[in-house]
Amino acid sequence: MLAESGYSWGEIRKGLDWSMCVAVLVLFALGLVSIYSAGSGVRRSTSGYAIRQLVWGAVSVMAYVTVLRIGYQNFLRWSYPIYAVAVAMLCVLIAVGTATRGALSWFRFGSVGFQPAEFGKVALILFLARFCSRYPPDAPKRLFSALALSGAMVVLILFQPDLGSALVYGSIIFAMIAAADTPGKYLAGIVTAGVAALPFFWNSLKAYQKLRLVVFLDPYVDPQGAGYNVIQSRIAVGSGGLWGKGFLQGTQGRLHFLPEPHTDFIFSVFAEEFGFVGGLSVMLLFAFLFWRLMRAAFRTKDTRAKLLCVGVSAWLWFQLMESVAMSMGLAPITGLPMPLFSYGGSSLLMEFVGLALVQSVAVSPVRDKLASIA
Amino acid sequence: MYNGLERIDLDKRLLYVRNIFIFSLSFLVMGLVYFQLVRADEYVELASGNRLRMIRLLPPRGNIYDASGVPLAVNVRTFDIKSYPMDLRSDESFGSVASLFARHGIPMTPDSLKESVEKQYVAPYRAVSVATNLTLAQVSDLVMDPGFSQALFPSPVWRRIYPVGSLMAHVIGYVGEITREDLETQRDPYYQAGDIVGKSGIEAMYEEQLRGAVGDQVVEVDSRGRRLRDVNYNDPLKGSDIRLTIDTATQREAARIMEGKRGALVAMDVSDGAVKAFFSSPAYDPNPLTWGISSKEWSALLGDKNLPMMNRVMSGSYPPGSPFKVVTAAAALMENTADTRTSFFCPGSFQLGNQTFRCWRRSGHGRESLIGALRDSCDVYFYQIGVKVGIDKLTKWARELGVGERTGIDLPGESRGTIAGREWKRSRRKEAWYQGDTVNYSIGQGFLLMTPLQLARMYAAFANDGSLVTPRLNAEKLPEMTPVKITKAHMDSIKTGLREVVRVGTGRVAGRYGVDVAGKTGTAQNPHGEDHAWFVGYAPANDPKYVAAVLVEGGGSGSSVAGPLVGQMLAYLVEHEK
Known part of the structure; x- marks a missing residue:
């Protein structure tokens, strides 16, 4: 079947959304600059993170091209087995984690770590895109099946425990179900159930997780520990001012006032050095990126592809909102990476794979012109 | 056939979703405006001062x-x-x-x-x-x-x-x-x-x-x-x-008893597991370790061939030897393989195929039944009933009496010892379990390893008529007891044997310190050198209050070396009871 034979270089060149690629690469480059800056602290300087991120960037670009060549249709065709593999990986991780009595979120292959939670996001999006378009969640039974099947993944993630990723999964599921034309009253029901479950959720949290939520509400509760990070990050962002302090001039980052500057607090490093102008530019770039991601959704006739674009957008959107808001102390610390910015191999790689799937959707109308009538 | 989602329905929703994604970013921008423009001066001041x-x-x-x-x-x-x-x-x-x-x-x-x-x-x-x-x-x-x-x-x-x-x-x-x-x-x-x-x-x-x-x-x-x-x-x-449950004066007595020996002494209350003495010899002074010891002193301490840092009471695993015979006896009685009248003739050795297993007394004990065999520590008797009971039943009753599991004392680093058995040998040694292994096992030799604390706990279960107590050092910790499924009558038979040991048998010396002791001697073969001397006992024999176990590494004879040490410890405990 033609649609499942992948895309030729010619088709890709013709249909590619170049501006989307440029936006992604610019954001990645800005992230790389920030990672370099975060690494070059006073008395403890390393360019190791930046170099490794650059290598991961190269790997991610290769993955992007490969995914594009294969085409999203083939991924959707294999989406159920892919989802099963992701679930199995999480189960293994929990089993191993329980055996070693520690929280595990990594598989290690030599010096390279791999986080199944990141792979799971792509698997979940592919799965729901296919499932919800075959069985639209417009009746309670079908809605329930979609929620139960995708919710399994959330439960496994919570077992790890990885609260941040569970929230990302939740927002992906909600956005895709909402986009799949689920009646408004059901959506309201899901929200209500979520709110009602909050007290149980609070009780299930570990002490340090509660502390993070409490210091979000009042950083001065624990000014030495978790609260201090919030205060220091806010000082970093605020002291950036309009124009910023300039590349490699941020004192908060370089004097180690910021914890984990290259991952959790990467935006604080960036905002301190490039100020409001830099921060606003990044926001505009992301806005542009979301517009292009959704443009692909409007242009395709394939409902599965539409949902796929929504899923990828929701994923990046939630992590962006959370990590930037956290850097200003406007959201609790969850340790979620900022998309395309934060240091981290598996998250970057999976983000590129997700973006490549959407790009593949953008390319697909080239062929639809020939094949859709049949 | 059902056609799935309609494209037209979706596009309306997609428009909403897209607008939410894009316009929600303005919240972040508002945050940036507030912190980076409105309150910038304040934060610049805080950052440049670094006043906290x-x-x-x-x-x-x-x-x-x-x-x-x-x-x-x-x-x-x-x-x-x-x-x-x-x-x-x-x-x-x-x-x-x-x-x-x-x-x-x-x-x-x-x-x-x-x-x-x-x-x-x-x-x-x-x-x-x-x-x-x-x-x-x-x-x-x-x-x-x-x-x-x-x-x-x-x-x-x-x-x-x-x-x-x-x-x-x-x-x-x-x-x-x-x-x-x-x-x-x-x-x-x-x-x-x-x-x-x-x-x-x-x-x-x-x-x-x-x-x-x-x-x-x-x-x-x-x-x-x-x-x-x-x-x-x-x-x-x-x-x-x-x-703690332990008293410094009692511990000082334990240290005096063990002075100059390499080994362990542990004593506890049989009714609630309160530890009364817990001494591993030689010991070390913890004070320099907390002050920061030089790496040279540290390696000297670790390299000392007498291993002063090793907690022999609960982390040292030794072949239990004859004190283990109570397990063989309990298994035989509970499995109805033998009763107190069952007797065997001991000619001084036991023949299994072409293998000969000796009794410690080369000249033999003559005809022995359970109580006499315990009293004289006759190996041949226990070889006989051990082989008849079989290894699976022996390990079952050993486990019931706490062999191969931690006692649960409130100290970190406790050893389980080794209960051995068929499964164990297959997975560890890649070998089948032979009947000769069972022969050794029935007198507490071979692959079997136990800590002094495990043996003390096992004998406490006989002393208190049927409960494995969890040893505890923290006086506030509640006592924990696990009932052992051995009937009272069988327990009493074994206890009679243990009294005979000290009254007229191999453990007479243990009874010379003014208190009526019951217990079992052991001279355990040690593959690495001299025999280990054991004695595990409790007192007073007719109404037991305390149990004590002593191991002297390479000490030789259990009856002459370890017996008197347990006798002294138990006598001290009974005399100084409040």
């Missing part, structure tokens, strides 16, 4: 007392001189601080100071120790020096000391600086580099109770590092005290 300094106020640990209130682990106040890395940035300040200390007789060079600051570094505003463990006199001397920098300040700290030294070393353990690995693996981030934690013994077991709660102080300083005001102050909270 933080000090962790460490609490004194809870004390540890013996049963009569004698302090076993307490704190003394000493002083650290602290500073903030950000105030020590320049090389001149390292130089002047180092020369200040050198002037007052505290050895320090700019390089050693720099190295120590690097090691403790967490953040520029978080205090590090420049010099530790100073007396009040030294501190006041330093502070009076005109060269005492604004960047330095004294801070009281608590030092752990153990007044009874090596006497309680294996019970109390010791404290030390938290290791890097422990810091990285801790799940609730309570500790920081340089914190003192329990490393072994009660100190480690009850760390959370003993440590108390860290206080903190956040101060604002001026541009020259002088304190302007406290921004935040939380008092540190002293840890809770712990009282």
Whole structure:
């Protein structure tokens, strides 16, 4: 079947959304600059993170091209087995984690770590895109099946425990179900159930997780520990001012006032050095990126592809909102990476794979012109 | 056929979703406007000043007392001189601080100071120790020096000391600086580099109770590092005290009994598991370990061939030898393989195929039944019933009596020993279990390994008529008992045998200290050298209160070497009972 034979270089060149690629690469480059800056602290300087991120960037670009060549249709065709593999990986991780009595979120292959939670996001999006378009969640039974099947993944993630990723999964599921034309009253029901479950959720949290939520509400509760990070990050962002302090001039980052500057607090490093102008530019770039991601959704006739674009957008959107808001102390610390910015191999790689799937959707109308009538 | 989603329905929703994604970013932009434009001046000021300094106020640990209130682990106040890395940035300040200390007789060079600051570094505003463990006199001397920098300040700290030294070393353990690995693996981030934690013994077991709660102080300083005001102050909270079941006088008696021997002595109350004596010989002095011992002294301590750091009572696994015969007896009685009248002839050896297994008495014991066989420790009798019961039933009853599992004492690092058996041999040795193995097993030899504490607990179950007690050192810990499924009548038969051992049998010496003892001798073959001497017993024999087990490594005969030691310990305990 033609649609499942992948895309030729010619088709890709013709249909590619170049501006989307440029936006992604610019954001990645800005992230790389920030990672370099975060690494070059006073008395403890390393360019190791930046170099490794650059290598991961190269790997991610290769993955992007490969995914594009294969085409999203083939991924959707294999989406159920892919989802099963992701679930199995999480189960293994929990089993191993329980055996070693520690929280595990990594598989290690030599010096390279791999986080199944990141792979799971792509698997979940592919799965729901296919499932919800075959069985639209417009009746309670079908809605329930979609929620139960995708919710399994959330439960496994919570077992790890990885609260941040569970929230990302939740927002992906909600956005895709909402986009799949689920009646408004059901959506309201899901929200209500979520709110009602909050007290149980609070009780299930570990002490340090509660502390993070409490210091979000009042950083001065624990000014030495978790609260201090919030205060220091806010000082970093605020002291950036309009124009910023300039590349490699941020004192908060370089004097180690910021914890984990290259991952959790990467935006604080960036905002301190490039100020409001830099921060606003990044926001505009992301806005542009979301517009292009959704443009692909409007242009395709394939409902599965539409949902796929929504899923990828929701994923990046939630992590962006959370990590930037956290850097200003406007959201609790969850340790979620900022998309395309934060240091981290598996998250970057999976983000590129997700973006490549959407790009593949953008390319697909080239062929639809020939094949859709049949 | 059902056609799935309609494209047209979706596009309306997609429009909503897209607009939410894009326009919600304006919230983030509003945040940036607020912090980076509206309040920028305030934050620029905070960032450039870096005026906040933080000090962790460490609490004194809870004390540890013996049963009569004698302090076993307490704190003394000493002083650290602290500073903030950000105030020590320049090389001149390292130089002047180092020369200040050198002037007052505290050895320090700019390089050693720099190295120590690097090691403790967490953040520029978080205090590090420049010099530790100073007396009040030294501190006041330093502070009076005109060269005492604004960047330095004294801070009281608590030092752990153990007044009874090596006497309680294996019970109390010791404290030390938290290791890097422990810091990285801790799940609730309570500790920081340089914190003192329990490393072994009660100190480690009850760390959370003993440590108390860290206080903190956040101060604002001026541009020259002088304190302007406290921004935040939380008092540190002293840890809770712990009282032990063990008494120093009893432990001293145990140490005297074991003096000059390599081995272990443990005694406890048979009714509730309260440990009365717990001595591993030789012991070590925990005090230098908490003060920071040099790596040379540390390796000397670890390399000592008498292994003073090893807790022989609960971490040493030894072949139990004859004291294990009660398990073989219990298995035979419970499986109806033998009763008290069943007898075998002991010619001095036992023949299995072409293998010969000797009785310890080469000339043989003649005809023996259960009670007599226990009394004379006749190996051949137990070979016979052991083979008849079979290895699977033997391990079943061994497990029932606590072999191969931790006793659950409230100390870390306890060994399980080895219960062995078919499965074990197949997975560990890749070999089948032979009947010859069962023969050895039935007299407590071969692959079987037990700790002195496990044997004491096993005999306590006979002494208290049927419950495995969990040994406990913390007086506040509630007693725990697990009933053993051995009928009273069978228990009594075995107990009669154990009384006979001391009355007229191999353990007579144990009964010469003025109290009626019942127990079992053991001379366990040791593949690595001289035989180990065992005695496990309880007293008073007719109404048991205490159980005691003694192991002397390479001590030779259980009846002449270990027996009298248990006799003395039990006599002391019964005489000094309150």
